[in-house]
Amino acid sequence: MKIVNARLRKKSRLHTLEITDGVFSQISAQDGPVVCPQGAIDANSQLLSPPFVEPHIHLDAALTAGEPSWNQSGTLFEGIERWSERKPMLNETDIRQRVLRTIELLVQNGVQHIRSHADTSDPSLVGLKTLCALRDELKDKIDLQIVAFPQEGLLSYPNGLALMEEALTFGADVVGGIPHFEYTRELGEASMKKVIELAQKYDRLVDVHCDEIDDPNSRFLEVLACEALFNGLGSRVTASHTTAMHSYDNAYCSKLFRLLKRADINFVSCPTESIHLQGRFDSYPKRRGLTRVKELNEAGINVCFAEDSIFDPWYSLGNGKLLRSLDFGLHICQMMGYQDFESALDFITDNGARTLNIQHRYGIETGKPGNFILLDGADDYSVLRRQGEVLLSVRHGEIIMQRTPARITTPAWIQA
Ligand code: FE2
Numbered sequence: 001m002k003i004v005n006a007r008l009r010k011k012s013r014l015h016t017l018e019i020t021d022g023v024f025s026q027i028s029a030q031d032g033p034v035v036c037p038q039g040a041i042d043a044n045s046q047l048l049s050p051p052f053v054e055p056h057i058h059l060d061a062a063l064t065a066g067e068p069s070w071n072q073s074g075t076l077f078e079g080i081e082r083w084s085e086r087k088p089m090l091n092e093t094d095i096r097q098r099v100l101r102t103i104e105l106l107v108q109n110g111v112q113h114i115r116s117h118a119d120t121s122d123p124s125l126v127g128l129k130t131l132c133a134l135r136d137e138l139k140d141k142i143d144l145q146i147v148a149f150p151q152e153g154l155l156s157y158p159n160g161l162a163l164m165e166e167a168l169t170f171g172a173d174v175v176g177g178i179p180h181f182e183y184t185r186e187l188g189e190a191s192m193k194k195v196i197e198l199a200q201k202y203d204r205l206v207d208v209h210c211d212e213i214d215d216p217n218s219r220f221l222e223v224l225a226c227e228a229l230f231n232g233l234g235s236r237v238t239a240s241h242t243t244a245m246h247s248y249d250n251a252y253c254s255k256l257f258r259l260l261k262r263a264d265i266n267f268v269s270c271p272t273e274s275i276h277l278q279g280r281f282d283s284y285p286k287r288r289g290l291t292r293v294k295e296l297n298e299a300g301i302n303v304c305f306a307e308d309s310i311f312d313p314w315y316s317l318g319n320g321k322l323l324r325s326l327d328f329g330l331h332i333c334q335m336m337g338y339q340d341f342e343s344a345l346d347f348i349t350d351n352g353a354r355t356l357n358i359q360h361r362y363g364i365e366t367g368k369p370g371n372f373i374l375l376d377g378a379d380d381y382s383v384l385r386r387q388g389e390v391l392l393s394v395r396h397g398e399i400i401m402q403r404t405p406a407r408i409t410t411p412a413w414i415q416a
Contacts, residue, residue: 001370001397004036006043007378008364009345014045019370022396027366041392047375047383049345050363051112051393052322053352056207056240056268056306058149058314059116060095060127061086062102065316076212076277079314080151080181086313087122095130102310103142105320107401110373110390113143115207115356117176120163121152125170132171141395145356147207149176154191156183161194168202175199177208179220180244189223196227199236205357206237207268211244214278214287218244222256225263234264235302238355242267242291243278253292260301266355267301269293270308271329273315293333304351305329322348323387330384341381370397376405 001019008015014033018026036042064086065071071078106114118128128148135144148167154160154177168175177195179188192208199206206228211218221242228237245253269291278289296303305325310318326348330336353362361369374392377383393401 001394002037002040003043003048004034004040005030005045006048006374007045009047009049009380010343015048017048017364017372019394019397022370022398024364024366024368024370027364043374045378046391047377047379047388048364048372049375050349050353051371051373051395052110052348052390053113053304053356053362054106054111054306054322055115055238055304055352055355056270056308057102057106057114057116058119058309058312059099059102059114060090060118060131061312061314062310063098063312065311065313070316071313073280074276075280076314079277079312082313083119083151087119090122090124090126092126092130095127096134099131099134102320103138105310107142107393108390108403109320109322110375110393110401111320111322112371112373112393112395112400113353113356113358113362115145115147115174117147117149117207117209118167118172119151120148120167120176121150121157121160123159123163125163125167128167128172129170141400143356143358145173145205146171147174147176148172149209150178153178153182153187154194155187156181164198168198168204172204174205174207175202177206177210177224178212179208179223180211180213180215180218181209188220192220192223192227195224196231196233196237199233200231206233208237208239210239210242212241212274212277213244214247214281214289215244216247216249219248221245222259225259225265228265229259229263235266235354236357237263238266238268240268240306241270241274243274243289245291246278246287246289253295257295257299257301260296261299265301267291267293267296267303268306268355269303269329270306271325271332272318273308275328275332276315288332290329290332293329294335297335302351302354303347304355305347306352321387323384326384327387338381341384343380344384345380369395371395
């Protein structure tokens, strides 16, 4: 496959790229636009980017909002209750159909790398087992990492620990946790130590739903980061949500950031989900409920954006468009300066790849897999501002998605 007249992120000149045997074999700068040779793809000066990375989604729960009842309060905790009512209705066929429909949405919007949580607070583990089977079936088509996620508590849910071990033995890629949902602070702390212990025992990554609450006293992040540091796991560990950090006082945060920088863990923020679920116990003013993305990023700590939910008991919108999550995130976190826009796509591309620990096989570089997307826009800023559509998605040199942009006719008086 040959692509000409492509813009690459953070580079001014147009480029020609070649993919041979599924791998980028040549990438060279052009002196100017060239005539597209027969059989090649003309990028028409549009932005060619590494595929989008969805680092945090719940595929097992996707497309179940309102079944059997709706989350009326809009709180995280009612979401967990509504999901526990839906769980007895789960079976392999139901999960498989919904997961494939959701992956289709993500692929249509430029995603090729996904980390999905799968609920292990279920004696049958049907969600986790179905997701692991799909991961293996689709491995040549899309990257899927499965987190064994103890939705109702690792230590508080009956047999939670045994179910986690069963999930890891079955083949889950990542150990999950939910310390703020354990019955007590002591159980929450113990669960963080157990998560790190299991990651070492089974040689897996870690991704914890950590402090997803407005409670400024929810401080399990420091336990997770400290355990990651002391056990040398660093970048193999991710803290998702950390919304309580929004409500920590600045003096504590200053101390905390010293640890976070040393620990070198990753962060995932889910802007649409958190602005919806958090602040629900406030009158006015209402907290925004997102973690300190701007400050983490400025401190050189890896942070990325995710969608978290698509039409499920926690969030009944969502459409697979990470550009939408990015747009929300930059607004809510007040990252609206020119320099923020220039590198905005980092939050849904490179930073997500680092979180998934796939950076060694991710990016537009010779020798790396020939995976890319073509976006309707010339650079990060224009793609973000226009919410540019994904025109093409290529994996290992094969087109997996192609979109023909809508043609819009306007009257002559409005045309400049
Ligand atoms: Fe989540």
